[in-house]
Amino acid sequence: MSISARYRARADAFEMKVANVRADQWDNPSPCAKWTARGVVDHVIDMHGVMLGQQIPRTDDPLTDFREARRQVQEALDSDRATTEVATPAGPMTLEDHIDQVVSDDLVLHGWDLARATGQDETIPADDVERLWATATAVPPELMERFRTPGAFGPGIEVYGPEVDVPEDAALQDRLLGYVGRDPVSKSF
Numbered sequence: 001m002s003i004s005a006r007y008r009a010r011a012d013a014f015e016m017k018v019a020n021v022r023a024d025q026w027d028n029p030s031p032c033a034k035w036t037a038r039g040v041v042d043h044v045i046d047m048h049g050v051m052l053g054q055q056i057p058r059t060d061d062p063l064t065d066f067r068e069a070r071r072q073v074q075e076a077l078d079s080d081r082a083t084t085e086v087a088t089p090a091g092p093m094t095l096e097d098h099i100d101q102v103v104s105d106d107l108v109l110h111g112w113d114l115a116r117a118t119g120q121d122e123t124i125p126a127d128d129v130e131r132l133w134a135t136a137t138a139v140p141p142e143l144m145e146r147f148r149t150p151g152a153f154g155p156g157i158e159v160y161g162p163e164v165d166v167p168e169d170a171a172l173q174d175r176l177l178g179y180v181g182r183d184p185v186s187k188s189f
Helices: 003-019 037-052 062-077 095-118 126-137 141-147 172-179
Strands: none
Touching: 003 062, 003 095, 037 062, 037 095, 062 095, 095 126, 126 172
16 A cells, blocks of 8 residues: 555544544543543644644634644645655654654554444454554664654654553554553553
């Protein structure tokens, strides 16, 4: 699957979750300790802007705002800009690779956060679970420590939380969530 197609599929799934949030659920706590359901969506929109080096314009409607953010990222992925080299905390890479490794993966993990916060289906597609598991577990320990350190990549940025113990025989989705700092079992926040 191309990076553009993978992003599109993940953005479709995330947008559906945003569209299914009821008005009375936006202040629900999320698995991300400092964020409500609205905070999760705001973060995802902010990260879209970071990928493009600009701020995404905002309204009072998270769905409208996400649609605009994804439109801009998809437009960049489907243009000559996609292969432009950009500076990243991990070193230079193409814009499309940066989007794929950061915001596209964020759509999957924060989609789970939003689903958990709002009582939606929390199932992550198996191919996304396998891909994210392989990516996360391949990170060298010294870099993983930095990923788990709040603020290491800038003010307010935390890539992963502290690892949550999950049984080795648990489903791979649960092991992935525990590895990146989410409790796949507990419904309390």
